[in-house]
Amino acid sequence: MSKIIDLANKTILISRTDSIGDVVLTLPLCIWIKSNFPTCKIIFLGNTYTKPVISCMKEIDLVLCWKDLENLPSNEKVQQIIDLKIDVCLHVFPKKEIASLMKKAKIKDRIGTSHRAFHLLTCNHRLNFTRKKSDLHEAQLNFELLKPFGLKEIPSFEEISSSLCKSFTSPTIDLEKDFFKIKNAVILHPKSQGSALEWPLEKYKLLAERLVENGEIVVFTGTENEGKLIRSFIPSHKNCYDLTGKMALQELIVFISQSKTLVACSTGPLHLAGILGIQTIGLFSSRKPIHPGRWRALGKNVNFLEFDSSCETCKKGKSCTCMQSIKVESVLELI
Secondary structure, eight states: OOOOOOOTTOEEEEEOOSOHHHHHTTHHHHHHHHHHOTTOEEEEEEOGGGHHHHTTBTTOOEEEETHHHHTSOHHHHHHHHHHTTOSEEEESSOOHHHHHHHHHTTOSEEEEETTSTTHHHHOSEEEOOOSTTOOSOHHHHHGGGGGGGTOOSOOOHHHHHHHHHHHBOOOOOOOOSGGGGOOSOEEEEOOOTTSSOOOOHHHHHHHHHHHHHTTOOEEEOOOHHHHHHHGGGSOOOTTEEEOTTOOOHHHHHHHHHTSSEEEESSSHHHHHHHHHTSEEEEEOOOOTTSSHHHHOOOSTTEEEEOSOTTOHHHHTTOOOSHHHHOOHHHHHHHO
16 A cells, blocks of 8 residues: 555545435544544535535534535636645545546545546545445445555444444524424334335335324424325324425434434435434345445444345345335334
């Protein structure tokens, strides 16, 4: 390996411009960097949607939204990056346009995976590791990119989980809407905006019915568009609430922190629930690379369910009915 990069008194930009769950699993990198280089400055380049999540971390000094940059004229875009006086750029989520921008801004050290052809021209530190076939968790795989800073060993899942739960702080905001009076609810988040295999809506409906029969308060969450897909499945009951499309992300984070349990597939709110410390139940296929070993939520109160962890079809990476076959009773037992 080339000479170790010293981040003392330097500014590092971490680029991760995709979804909530992916951002959550990148945040432990910020903790490691700040712990080992306390005098460095961390800038997190994300998207506007995930800014409320990134802002929950005291280790991050500045949040930069890609949307504010991407439509600027090329020369203005480059100048804005130059003005930030960035010394190192870490491309956790490879994006050709961003990689090119950081090179044009003449950032000295530009780090990315060697498995993206455009990094051959835009990164001068390229790490050779594979995500798809690895047995490591996604949060652990991200740590491969820290080796230029002297990281010798990938932390355990438990170490990463513990450090993030201690650092992540729910927003302090005044919540005036009536639904924020709902406490200790079981949140059901059926959809994933296409990012994961989903449990059937019919089973969420049956689960909700069983929960309210048992005296639980049940809340369905999701975007407004997701609400249009699931509202006909939400039971009509005084203790069952449809809050799809009614919360901004910052409000959702606070609402999750005040709830009892969250049930979802592999999607952003699942990861938020895990690090906020509430009971978190993830529903997964055992097929790689979407299995729980790679994508389960961080946190000490996290469970996950698979129908058959030894499914031969899943082992071959083929589609099957394992996800649909997870039983409502199995979820109820955990709750």
